[in-house]
Structure formats: C-alpha cells, structure tokens
Amino acid sequence: MNKELIINAAPTGVEIALLEDKKLVELHNEKADANFAVGDLYLGKVKKLIPGLNAAFVDVGFEKDAFLHYTDLSPYARSILKFTQLAMADKDPNGFDFSKFQIEPEIIKTGKINEVLNGKPHILVQILKEPIAAKGPRLSCEISLPGRFVVVTPFNDIVAVSKKIHSSDERKRLQKIVEAIKPKNFGVIVRTAAEGKNTAELHEDLRTLIDTWKNIQHNLKGAQPPAKVLSEQDKTTSILRDLLNEDFNRVVINDKNIYNDTRSYVQKIAPHKADIVVFHNNGSAVFDQYGITKQVKSSFGKTVNLPSGAYLIIEHTEALHVIDVNSGYKSVSNNQEENALETNLEAAEEIARQLRLRDIGGIIVVDFIDMKLPENKKKLQEAMEGFMRPDRAKHAVLPISKFGLMQITRQRMRPEVTINTTETCPSCGGSGKVAPTMLLEDEIEKRLHYLVSHQHKNLTLVVHPIVYSHLTKGIFSIRFKWRRKYKMPIKIKSSSDYYFTEFHFYDANEEEIKL
Structure with missing residues (x-):
C-alpha cells in the first residue's frame, strides 16, 4: 500500500492529510489557538x-464544567490528590523527589464519588475527550504520558508490553529492559513500535517522559x-508519533520548521x-497539487457518490449518525441479489473511509440495500470488519438485523470534522446552493463513460455556455481527448437556458437520454 502524509501549514493552523493509494482516508486540522485537546493536563x-x-463536574476553564x-x-485517585496538594505547596526550587513519594491505597471499583472527592478539592486531570457540541470536556485521572516507544503511567510500578508484539521472547526481553531502567513510582506500557529497539533507545524515550513529569510537578x-x-x-507531532513508520512512501510539508523536525524524527x-520527507515550496498550494482539495470537496457533504453510480446519504442527529445506501445505474448481472451485494460491498468500503475521514463517533446506523441470503449478509459484515481494521479508533460492528440495518459504534475522541462543500451558485446570485463546480467535468x-459502455452512439452533449467554452477550448480540448478516448465523435452544444451545472445527453433523434 502506498501511504503518504501531506502537511499544509498556514497562519490559522496546520492541516494534515493521510493518503492510502492516493485516496484521502484521514484529515486532521489543528487550529493555532486550539484549547482542551486530548491529552492536555x-x-x-x-x-x-x-x-x-x-x-463530578470540574472547572478546568472551559465555558461549561468538565x-x-x-x-x-x-x-x-487518592495518590493523585495527595500529589496535587504537595506539588502546589512545594517550596523546594528543585521540587520534591517523586521516587520517595508514598503511594496511597487504591480506591475500590464499586465506590462512590463523594467518598473520594469529598470537600471539593483541587485535582490534576487529563482531557479524555474534547468538548463536543454542547458538552464540556470529558476528564480522566488515569494520567498517561505517551512517547514513541513507551507510555508512562505515574503512581504505580506495573510494566506491561503491547499484545500486538507476538514473540514471547521479544516481550520478555522488553519487559526485562524496562524493569531495569524505570524509576520507582512509574508504570510503563511498552508500545508496539518498541519491537526490536535496544536499551539506549528505550531509555532515551523513557527519560524524556520522566522529564515531562518533572515539568508537570x-x-x-x-x-x-x-x-x-x-x-x-x-x-x-503526535500524529507523526502515532502514525509515522517505515510503511510510508512520502511525507510532503510546506513549512520549513515542521520539515526539519519531521526529517530528524524519521x-x-x-x-x-x-x-x-520532501519540502514543498514551488509556489502552488500543497493540497491542490496532490489532489486533496478536490477529494475533500467530493467526500464531505450530505451526499457521497460512488464510482458505480450508487451513492450514500449521511445524516447527523444529536443521538447518532444514519447512513443510507442507494443503488445506482450499474448492474453486474441480471440477479438482483448479486447487484445488491456488489453495491453494498462498494458502499461498505466507502463508509469505513468516511468514518475515518470525518472522525465520526458514537452510534452509526447503516441502511444497506436489502439482501435475502444469510451468507451474503455475513459476507457484508466480514467485509465491513475488514475495511475498518486499519481504523485506529476503537470500534465494533454488529451483524445485520432483521430490518436490514447494520449498527456500528466508534470511539469519539474529538468533534466530528465538518466541511462546507457547497458554493454560491453563479446563475442565481446566491439564492441557492450547488455541488462543487470543480467536480462537474x-x-x-x-x-x-456509462453511455458509451452501453452502446450509445452519435451523442450530443448540451451544457451552459461557460461550460461549453471550457470543454471546447484549444486544439487539444477536453472534447478532443474524449473523442480519442472513446473512439467516437461527440457533439457539444451550448444553451443559455441551462443553469451553470446543468447538462443533458441526447441521441441521434435528438431525444434526451435519461438514466
């Protein structure tokens, strides 16, 4: 798989696009003035x-209590409360020695909140989920500091190794190394990226995180x-830390500082x-050059078109997301069940991409095209699980219900990515909205292509005059390219009665071809 990371730095923030085989699968946007991000303490x-x-509701400075x-x-939790009070009152310029901190007894799982936070104390908390809609941030007291190879969890002495490292010998080796180098009162989780790394690399990563804890103190x-x-x-930085590995083929950046940091990191x-790692400075917009702007325009919005002619309708409500799959004009056979399965499989792949791309979380209900055979329903569920496997967010896919609905849950960590993909209509002066004009061609x-593949001949295309000029401009016009590609003449006519994005095909008898 060809994996690329394109980073567009602007005064308002940084946009990060992850491409897999040239297809946009993740889009992250970091605003310059962003607050209350996941992981902040x-x-x-x-x-x-x-x-x-x-x-409990906790005041962390957001307009609504967290x-x-x-x-x-x-x-x-009791150790965190004690540490918070000691650190706030500490007079030592170098800070007290955390390795000598006395850990308090653990709280019970079935306890009550007022038993632990009685007296409404000050407490050190970490953002678990960013503010979403009308809700404040979600907090956690399970403090964790992630690094490239390890994650540090203060107030315990547990060493754990990622289950994704399958070799038992490697797991034992990493366990021994970390147990030998970690300070007291710090737990360590060894990440999958640590596989094969030596003691020096692990120690450097751990030392950086211990310094971070001292900075917190x-x-x-x-x-x-x-x-x-x-x-x-x-x-x-955090995306590079979590995503970047040897599988990437290219990282393109238009900011010199981020380029230098990323190159040294790689x-x-x-x-x-x-x-x-490539520095982009040829004057053109980096997202335009790599086709990301066009993909964003075509991928966001209520309707998402699929290559076969099928399309998705994505609706958001306060409680959940609803996705409706609608069949198009493509037929793989005369068998209705086969057509439904093919369309559903194509839709499932795009839905998995849309969930990652928009960072949709919570409950998602998908209304696939009805299928009768149980084996086809099982095929669709297995395919959906396979398409969602690369998704880093925790998720679960349930079997198709007797009403033909598939339920999916996906971890919601940040607000959903929403991008306005409509633009002012040039024909009606802004009283209506149309699909992006860059997609009209x-x-x-x-x-x-569909008409030619279905043996239609002597086609005439009628479009708005401006679109006519665009399609016929120059010797090697778009019309000329189409003629060579499909090996048949294509007449193009203009009509000022058409609105800007309207077009129709007519046959030799000048009758409109309706799909």
Missing part, C-alpha cells in the same frame, strides 16, 4: 458532586485552578528512509 477545581451519576465519572478516577507549584499544567504535543526511527465524463 489541567489543575481543576471540583465544583459539584452528583451522587446519582456517581460523577465531566469526571468515578470509573475515570483511576485506582490511584514544577508547573503545579503555586498554581491556582483552573490552570493548564501541560499541553499535549501539537497534533502534527532519521531516528528509519535512517534509510529520511529522503521520503468528472460528473459529465462519468455519465459519458
């Missing part, structure tokens, strides 16, 4: 205890809630692939 003040929910449930408190000194104690690395993890050729 805050000193919060408990404002209200809600025994009925077994939760939510902290008992299950997100961490077994070491220093920032708590004399702080008054609500206050940001430590910001997660910017999204560009030299660390894969020295022989440092040349995949593709739409016409898609329809032309």
